[in-house]
Amino acid sequence: MKKTVAIIGSGFSSLSAACYLAKEGFEVSVFEKNESLGGRASQLKIKGYTFDMGPSWYWMPDVFERFFNDFGYKASDFYEIEKLNPAYSVFFENDKIDIPDSLEDIYQTFEDVEEGSARALKLFIDDAKSNYDVAIKDVVYRPGISPLELVTPKTVKKLGQFFGNISKEVRQKVKDPKLVSILEFPVLFLGAKPKDTPAFYNFMNYADFGLGTWQPKGGMHAVVLGMVKLAKSLGVKFQVNSSVSRIHIENKQTKGITVNEEFLAFDKVLSGADYHHSETLLDQQYRQYSEKYWDKKTFAPSSLLFYVGFDKKLKNVSHHNLFFDTDFEKHAYEIYDNPKWPTEPLFYANFTSITDLKTAPEGCENAFFLVPIAPGIEDTEELRSQYFDKIITRFEEVTGQSVQNNINFKKSFCVKDFVSRYNSYKGNAYGMANTLLQTAFLRPGLRSKKVKNLFFTGQLTVPGPGVPPALISGKLVAGLMID
Numbered sequence: 001m002k003k004t005v006a007i008i009g010s011g012f013s014s015l016s017a018a019c020y021l022a023k024e025g026f027e028v029s030v031f032e033k034n035e036s037l038g039g040r041a042s043q044l045k046i047k048g049y050t051f052d053m054g055p056s057w058y059w060m061p062d063v064f065e066r067f068f069n070d071f072g073y074k075a076s077d078f079y080e081i082e083k084l085n086p087a088y089s090v091f092f093e094n095d096k097i098d099i100p101d102s103l104e105d106i107y108q109t110f111e112d113v114e115e116g117s118a119r120a121l122k123l124f125i126d127d128a129k130s131n132y133d134v135a136i137k138d139v140v141y142r143p144g145i146s147p148l149e150l151v152t153p154k155t156v157k158k159l160g161q162f163f164g165n166i167s168k169e170v171r172q173k174v175k176d177p178k179l180v181s182i183l184e185f186p187v188l189f190l191g192a193k194p195k196d197t198p199a200f201y202n203f204m205n206y207a208d209f210g211l212g213t214w215q216p217k218g219g220m221h222a223v224v225l226g227m228v229k230l231a232k233s234l235g236v237k238f239q240v241n242s243s244v245s246r247i248h249i250e251n252k253q254t255k256g257i258t259v260n261e262e263f264l265a266f267d268k269v270l271s272g273a274d275y276h277h278s279e280t281l282l283d284q285q286y287r288q289y290s291e292k293y294w295d296k297k298t299f300a301p302s303s304l305l306f307y308v309g310f311d312k313k314l315k316n317v318s319h320h321n322l323f324f325d326t327d328f329e330k331h332a333y334e335i336y337d338n339p340k341w342p343t344e345p346l347f348y349a350n351f352t353s354i355t356d357l358k359t360a361p362e363g364c365e366n367a368f369f370l371v372p373i374a375p376g377i378e379d380t381e382e383l384r385s386q387y388f389d390k391i392i393t394r395f396e397e398v399t400g401q402s403v404q405n406n407i408n409f410k411k412s413f414c415v416k417d418f419v420s421r422y423n424s425y426k427g428n429a430y431g432m433a434n435t436l437l438q439t440a441f442l443r444p445g446l447r448s449k450k451v452k453n454l455f456f457t458g459q460l461t462v463p464g465p466g467v468p469p470a471l472i473s474g475k476l477v478a479g480l481m482i483d
């Protein structure tokens with residue numbers, strides 16, 4: 001008899017784990033509360049416009065490749081990717097910098113802004129590459145069970161970088177505030193302020209400049225479809241519109257789950273839903289972490305998102321755009337230190353129809369705007385509308401075009417939606433941050449300490465936020481379950 005596994009949620013980490021478990025001979029069933037698969041990487045289609053609802057940056061292509069290779073495939077067997085050039089554009093108050101698609105061109109771009117910075121950047125990127133090789137090719141594939149996992153001959157040599165922060169390191173390399181912002185940007189994916197992120201994480205800068213920004217044809221959701229296709233070929237069964245309301249435990253061992261009011265028996269249970277929510281599906285005595293524990297943790301920001309359909313093509317913008325024309329320090333303070341709606345927020349926008357014409361009707365542009373905000377703050381229609389006006393006016397000024405009369409439709413998504421759609425703790429967008437004290441074995445564990453055969457995966461556990469870490473998280477937990 002095959003062992004049966006119930007997986008709660010269908011985000012990247014669950015999909016990844018489902019594939020590894022099915023390959024090992026488990027009978028795997030995935031239960032997703034929403035109408036579609038992919039978790040935060042859902043797709044929204046309105047009036048001929050297609051949007052990725054969550055992740056949009058395809059970084060670290062080697063991690064995706066390694067995932068598909070584990071099953072005897074290449075990523076290109078499931079979807080096509082194209083390297084973007086420019087990788088992205090960064091808008092400042094009176095300037096715009098395009099980040100090209102090769103290191104040599106990026107060095108030149110830096111040198112044009114600050115004399116001598118190309119050499120400093122090269123040294124920085126060489127170190128970032130070496131950290132990438134240590135972290136992403138090795139250490140991150142360890143399950144976070146023991147502190148000893150972090151101790152390797154290579155990490156010991158880099159100990160100082162775990163205690164220094166990336167903000168300081170960047171400022172030692174370049175002085176121009178625009179270049180500082182560009183080098184601090186990649187670690188924002190890890191969910192904390194650059195000042196609170198260990199310098200070792202400069203491997204994100206290598207992911208950015210060294211490996212480049214790619215775009216899957218059909219958007220990030222194409223990756224979800226590829227993984228679902230692979231999972232189905234391995235025998236995984238999927239059920240959407242299936243909210244799990246309880247994980248049943250007897251004698252400290254999982255017995256099954258309740259889905260849409262029905263009890264279903266399983267040998268093992270893996271939850272890829274937000275860790276905090278997953279624990280609420282258990283009776284109190286089986287929960288490992290208290291409300292106080294979660295409340296003390298540094299969470300990645302929530303986001304105010306807008307999916308907008310414009311009835312014309314836009315000028316002066318790239319596929320990915322960062323609007324760094326206001327004070328980052330102040331915005332970060334209003335996210336992490338004194339949580340409130342930001343006074344003058346930085347924001348991000350993408351227009352995938354610039355490189356993938358199929359994602360908008362002919363002659364039109366789709367737009368995704370993202371304003372990072374503190375998790376758990378008040379979320380009302382008035383606030384959303386007020387902030388849309390704020391960013392769209394700035395967008396018009398900075399890019400030199402009017403767009404407010406060209407809006408076919410707009411849909412917003414914010415804290416309340418993160419909670420209702422994904423059962424997200426405080427409406428966080430991308431999980432628990434990777435700070436020094438929230439790294440590896442210091443994060444909530446993949447395996448329950450209180451219940452046998454109960455496991456967790458995803459962006460609140462090991463290794464952390466982001467799509468590539470989610471793929472790795474699924475592999476790590478499957479490894480523990482197989483053991």
Ligand SMILES: Cc1cc2nc3c(=O)[nH]c(=O)nc-3n(C[C@H](O)[C@H](O)[C@H](O)COP(=O)(O)OP(=O)(O)OC[C@H]3O[C@@H](n4cnc5c(N)ncnc54)[C@H](O)[C@@H]3O)c2cc1C
Binds near residue numbers: 010053055245430
């Ligand atoms: C706006 C935004 C932008 C982002 N941008 C990027 C980016 O550009 N690049 C990048 O790499 N990462 C990005 N991320 C982060 C990345 O999307 C996530 O880290 C990753 O997708 C998380 O995957 P996961 O498997 O941990 O969880 P999720 O994707 O959250 O999946 C969990 C699933 O569990 C389901 N679920 C919850 N409760 C239940 C229940 N009781 N029963 C059944 N199902 C349940 C949820 O509906 C959800 O589908 C972004 C995230 C957001 C929100």
